[in-house]
Amino acid sequence: MSAPRRVAIVSPYALDVFGGVQEQVLGMSREFMARGIETLLISPEGGELISETSARVLRFGGCVAIPANGSKAPITLSPKAAKRARQAIEDFKAEVVHFHEPFAPLVGYGELFGSSDRIHVGTFHRSGGGPAYRLTKPLLRKVLRRLGAQVAVSDRAAETLRSATGAEAEVLFNGFEMHRFESLPRPSVPTILFVGRFETRKGAHVAIEAVRGWRAMGGPDVRLIMAGHGPDSAKLLALADGDPAITFVGAIGDTEKRRLLGTSSVLVAASLFGESFGMTLLEGMASGASVVASDIDGYREAAGGHAILFAPNNPTDLRRAITVALEQSNGERDAARRHAEAWSMERLADSYLSIYERCQARR
Structure with missing residues (x-):
């Protein structure tokens, strides 16, 4: 046949x-x-x-x-x-x-x-x-x-x-199309990337609260890029309160998403629930980023032990996970990329x- x-x-x-x-x-x-x-x-x-x-x-x-x-x-x-x-x-x-x-x-x-x-x-x-x-x-x-x-x-x-x-x-x-994702030169100040719709379920507020807390506690310099838009856009801008380390870039296309993944040190996937499978996690791994994800079913399946998981809707635990991610070795990131190839x-x-x-x- x-x-x-x-x-x-x-x-x-x-x-x-x-x-x-x-x-x-x-x-x-x-x-x-x-x-x-x-x-x-x-x-x-x-x-x-x-x-x-x-x-x-x-x-x-x-x-x-x-x-x-x-x-x-x-x-x-x-x-x-x-x-x-x-x-x-x-x-x-x-x-x-x-x-x-x-x-x-x-x-x-x-x-x-x-x-x-x-x-x-x-x-x-x-x-x-x-x-x-x-x-x-x-x-x-x-x-x-x-x-x-x-x-x-x-x-x-x-x-x-x-x-x-x-x-x-x-x-x-x-x-996912592995060949479309690649690791690119990264800036000296580590970039943390959030990509997704600006709505409560996606957990964008958790990323902002975690980074603002990180800076308030005197953590190393980082930059958070918020890519997306949605019904919570105004709330999230207010939550960021003009913090110079947090940049909103609005809705992005496929090419820009891949560029941002390739130049980011850490990808944060912060959904609270409702993710059947975390394809974004694999895209981050394929791009050479360390991946931090909320500990929910769909993300856990995709991570396969190669992402740092944190308690959903918990900025404090997300800060811990980001700390671990920034200390990952090249070998750990290479292993994550090999894991992504299976999908x-x-x-x-x-x-x-x-x-x-x-x-x-x-x-």
């Missing part, structure tokens, strides 16, 4: 907003295209993509931001968008349609619930179910019946799916293509 040559990948979230799902969708599209697999990306409408791809990208339906797992999800609620997306997939002559977060409405529902002989595969990212899953269990089970295979990006995401529906998923984790997008693409072929063989 040969691998499919035409694959449609569906993201329920707009591709102009940074997020784990969006980065996986775009990264996989680049890997498939590099292998000669024609790839179509379907998503809600939005602005400039967070990163480039040579795949064809079609976007349908205006976005609304709805609360989801402590964050805001940029989705479309337009039935017309779902219908148009299905027609685009039909016109593309996709052999496989790969849905990321199949439970999230709405752009993929026309294809998912329509009459089709195409193979449907679903990847589940969410960590933590909540009341919405309990209230919509009949719909969720209907979605599952339309999938030929279920994949989860972490053990926690698989547990969330199992708890909500009783269904099992193969855990493949996420992947390559190439490996993940091989696994997905095997799943597609298994689904074909069962038909």
Whole structure:
């Protein structure tokens, strides 16, 4: 059985907003295209993509931001968008349609619930179910019946799916493009980097409080770069209170993110909860930064013993972790980089293509 040559990948979230799902969708599209697999990306409408791809990208339906797992999800609620997306997939002559977060409405529902002989595969990212899953269990089970295979990006995401529906998923984790990240010359004053949406769940306030406390206690010179934006932007600026060691650079693109990772001494991932897998940790390791992360399920899985963990929402413990990180040896950082290599997008693409072929063989 040969691998499919035409694959449609569906993201329920707009591709102009940074997020784990969006980065996986775009990264996989680049890997498939590099292998000669024609790839179509379907998503809600939005602005400039967070990163480039040579795949064809079609976007349908205006976005609304709805609360989801402590964050805001940029989705479309337009039935017309779902219908148009299905027609685009039909016109593309996709052999496989790969849905990321199949439970999230709405752009993929026309294809998912329509009459089709195409193979449907679903990847589940969410960590933590909540009341919405309990209230919509009949719909969720209907979605599952339309999938030929279920994949989860972490053990926690698989547990969330199992708890909500009783269904099992193969855990493949996420992947990233190792070759896109490199260690660059670092400034003499160590740089600590926070990258993420400015909302409570992401723990940006913890990073600021830790560094302000560090300076108040007379710690060595450091610089904190805060990269992102979101509903808490004004609060975080007030919390920083004009501290000259803290720089806000706003929302950044993919190229600037990789540059900042490559020039930072320490990457801080401070989420309080709700991370199914800490891909950012691996990007930091691949860039030669020491990685400090809150001790939560998704981050612990990705760290594999190569990040310094701290108690969530605890600036004092984060200061301790930063101290340890700044003392890491080159050998420890090299070991972390080797650990990151195991999570390559190439490996993940091989696994997905095997799943597609298994689904074909069962038909």
